[in-house]
Amino acid sequence: MGLVAEFEIDCDALPLTGVAAAVPEATVVLQLQFNHGPRPMFLVTVTDGPKQAVEQAFDDAYDVAEWSLVGTAGATRRYQARPALSFEAQLGDAIDDLGELEALARADAIIERIEVQKDGWRQTGWFADREEFGAFSSFWQHHAGFRLCRLTHDGESESSGSGLTDCQQEALRIAYERGYFEIPRRTSLEEIATELGISPSSASERLRRAQTQLVEETVAPTWPPLPD
Structure with missing residues (x-):
């Protein structure tokens, strides 16, 4: 089963971070048009922010050669911009091995959304499995800051910003409020299951999945990769 991940990459060498920094009130969403040769064109959607300030930021951006309002x-507003730098020139000081980055581009993954921020990118992507996502997150943990905001299986219901399904959130909330996580416990798994209207085994599985999800979002992204 595939994974849907939302994450932040903290690397101000990424394209257009200077534009986002210059107009912090604007939302800047980037698409890379890879059918335009070795330097993919930027298709930039800007919501809010003064038009004059946004276009001045394009003029001042070191990584934009020219731009036009579409x-x-x-x-x-939608803009098309031609990059002034190759990816190698833009990211060479931040990333040791650009070959690894090129390999990621060929991975079984689809980056659905890139929101440009002043210090990096916030992305949403689909990954074929945990191995593909693990390679992606490990690369950015090594070369830049990486923070996982949400990770769910495709097809699961989800609650924005937490990565937990609604059912998982409900189970955690009831277990916490009833004292299931206290030492000693003030309630039993059977009582939690009864309140949720499911079997004790299903309640146990739901709580374990929720706890695993929270570890993956908060602790696991900060760990260095295990040695081979």
Whole structure:
């Protein structure tokens, strides 16, 4: 089963971070158009932020050679920009082995959204399995800051920002409020299961999955990769 991940990469060498820093009130979403040769064109959607300030930021950006306004819809504007630098020139000082980055681009993964921030990118992506996501997260942990915001299996219901399904959140909340995690416990697994309307074995599995999810989101991304 595939995984859906939302995460932040803390690396201000990534494209267009200077634009996001110059206009912090704007939301800057980037698409890379890889059908434009070795330097993929930037398709940039900007929501909010003064138009003049945004376009001045494009003018001042060291990594933008030229840009054009494609269209406007209310507070949203779409731009196309030609990069001034290759990925090698842009990221060479931040990443030791760009070959690894190129390998990631060929992985079984789809990056669905890139929101540019002043100190890096916030991305949402689909990954074929934990091995593919592990390679991706390990690369960025080694070369930059990496923070996992949400990780779910595809097809699961999810609660934005936590990575837990609604059922997992409910189980954790009831277990916590009833004192299941206290020492000594003030309630039993059977009582938790009764309140949830499920069997004790199902309640136990739900709690374990929720706890595993929280570890993956908070602790696991900070661990260094295990040695081979």
